[in-house]
Amino acid sequence: MGIVSLLGVVLLLGILCAESKYMVYNTSSGIDAGKINVHLVPHTHGDVGWLKTVDQYYVGSNNSIQGACVQNVLDSILPALLADKNRKFIYVEQAFFQRWWRDQSELIQSIVKKLVSSGQLEFINGGMCMHDEAVTHYIDMIDQTTLGQRFIKEEFGVTPRIGWQIDPFGHSAVQAYLLGAEVGFDSFFFGRIDYQDRIKRKKEKSLEVIWRGSKSLGSSAQIFAGAFPQNYEPPRGFYFEVNDDSPIVQDDIDLFDYNVQDRVNDFVAAAIAQANVTRTNHIMWTMGTDFKYQYALTWFRNMDKLIHYVNKVGFELYSTPSIYTDAKYAMSKSWPLKTDDYFPYADRANAYWTGYFTSRPALKRYVRTMSGYHLAARQLEFFKGRSDSGPNTDSLADALAIAQHHDAVTGTEKQHVANDYAKRLSIGYAEAEKVVASSLACLADSNSFIGCGDSTTNFQQCPLLNITYCPASETDLSDGKKLIVVVYNSLGWKREDVIRFPVVNEDVIVHDSEGRKIESQLVPTVDAYVDLRNYYVRAYLGSNPNAVPKYWLAFTVSVLPLGFSTYIISTSQRTGAGSTKSAIYKFQRDERSAVEVGEGNLKLTFAVPQANLINYINSRNLVKESVEQSFSFYIGYNGSLDKEPQNSGAYIFRPNGTYLIKPEQASLTVIQGPLIHEVHQQINPWIFQTTRLYKEKEHVEVEFIVGPVPIDDGFGKEVVTQITTSLDNSKTFYTDSNGRDFIKRIRDFRTDWDLEVNQPFAGNYYPINLGIYIQDSEKEFSVLVDRSIGGSSIVDGQIELMLHRRLLLDDSRGVAEALNETVCVRDDCRGLAVQGKYYYRIDPLGEGAKWRRSFGQQIYSPLLLAFAEEDGDNWMSSHIPTFSGIDDSYTLPDNIAVITLQELDDGKTLLRLAHLFEIGENSVLSVVTSVELKKLFPGKKIAKVTEVSLSANQEREEMEKKRLVWKVEGSSGENPKVVRGGPLDPKKLVVELAPMEIRTFFIEFDHTSFKRKFDA
């Protein structure tokens, strides 16, 4: 067909040459069913920070690093599009576009609006950035997409149709079904899949598939997904930036180097090559790459000519991914089915992009912490009422959005850019902190009415609590002062949990709001934590911290759903009446054979001679297991002298040997008290570990401090911990997709092709955001994490987590820096130490999901602490000590979470409810569940509820009507019945959610009936 006829005509081109005069190029081509249609998609790829910061890329500063200026791109696109109505351009990253939009005159804005409505300029993807898909949490992905897409809707009235994730390093199931189908995209395109997978897919013409990312939502959330045959750049020889070296199309016969025939031949050859690996006669050429079109006319001038000349023989057109998608859809073909995801990604043998799952673990933790805080701060902003002028949560939202970029939270940016992301988060936090403080003050102030006028309480929070630094709680109470602690719970369930913070007094006593004494425990602050505090407070705040408090005060709090409780800390009148001081025991190697810890159902027995051997016994469910817990490091591969150099670096994990870290000291320190038992182990001079058990909990909490990782031997190191059990998981393990669906992984195996194993460690690593688990016929062993991290099950029975990476070489993927993070106090620079937690638990088979899901939410949304000093009056009698934002009689079902409760700038309320379980995951909780909206908003009258798309830029019904119905090849095309919640009854206002469903609503209240709950 097309290919043959196209070839035939190429030979005749000699007679089609142009004359040297003013030329009108015919660019008005449409689709021709009988020929190969080459869709030229002019695009630019704007990294929202990478080698330069987002602002540097926008204004075009720091060009010695990279000649890139997004302002130039957007400025030059306009005249180029206006010059010919057939020309088209797509734009993706709203963080850049919004910066530019704010700078434009009304005239330019109106011109841009016309270009958008005519389809010449099309927004695709539409989030603030092109987020990463491995190390991002689904709530952050949703938030950043919503932020960008709602701006597009408000300014232009359009909804992006296409997912465009061309550069992220592998692709997630959650991206396909949640951030794809549930956002209302018609298709989704990307550039990076495993090189072995790509070879096979090209052979089978299966680069384009129907992707069903969710077991639970199946065909109801499937999407047409296309991997590019090579990358997101043009075919070789068709780069037309001013300084590119591809031959331009020279068609002036009076000048030398006339080359129309050569260029057309090149074009046809490249088109045929691509057509040979693609189904249907439509192929897409991505005409652009990173920061291109700074002088857009060079691209369009050459594409105009190519379209003009090639159209005489074949077929090409200015296109967009939307036009391409419609053309594919119109062919009414069946497509191969794809399930699970595209991780891990290797671009060639020995180049697995699995190092970035862990790179910059401190930044990753900061992003995750801010994400959970953002969710809570928005709730509190909603309760108080949003202020457009005063402090609000917008700048934190913006900073978080940018941090999801595929060179931000990934850790693959230059150091100064990583610092820029952290700075933005810190500025955003500082403003959100004010929102939280004033909202809590308002809600606690019994005299305040609507609008929260003049509450005087100045609540302090402690963002550096992780390094044992909390000036607000370190106040001296010995002169009779009292410390008020307000504890906010952003989950929709009542929660009992142990909180802890540093205190300076020893004889403290804790009372709840009813005046009851609460059992509490003083846990000593040991050297490893003191060192962290002293160094990092100086590094972060530039000042010396006060004397180190000797204790952490820990006690159990009970907090209502979306609510707070208040506790009072004071010094006790008589010694012994207050907190229980922990007992401390230190065991040497030969002193005794074993030591048992645990006050509740779960007990651990540590073997003293080899402290990494632990006997795990849960007396409630009778689970017993022997656990071995150890640390190792991989040496980062140095390939500088190899023929095909490939070092381990920020992106790539390429180990050169594994080394077990043998504990240098065999001693164990045991801390015991009524609430918490801890076992402290100094593993070596740069690894400290605390194993913690809570009386009321049935999981193990492990807190690690790793670093500074030594490099004086000249080797980069990647530090891992291994937790080994006797479970026979026969190579199989499960890791989450962006904190949501769990995906089955099999060691040294891929579902889609016969894997050639070159990297038995790196090639089996997967991203973990929520957790990882293994199981056998009796038990399941789950590990949950506090940030995104890389991990695997490299040998049966074992789970491995990579905790920290410090490397000395660059891995040749562009960043041109070694991942060697340091922290400096003046001239004293040290390798970064990382502190973090993971949690593990062993359950009878089939019972692990309940803990993974509900405790997983608690990790994401820790209790928020705010401190104040009692100001004379009796606090409890002059304030509202407990609060719940929802009806007193109500709690959300165990399988549902509120993932967004936000007052938007137009006064509407945005509510997102998420079912937390997959089908079949739990016999009781993997079912359709209802939420009563009326009970979520006591004291307010709901006037209108509108269900919208996940990104809140169109009505759900409208989105479903437009949805393309794609056909799937073979028997897999039969759609098994999918369960979804039914439509919302506008009177009853009860929302049904099926497993893994997320539903998004605009809620409008009748403000005449507005009443605060406690005034009612």
Ligand SMILES: [Zn+2]
């Ligand atoms: Zn990129």
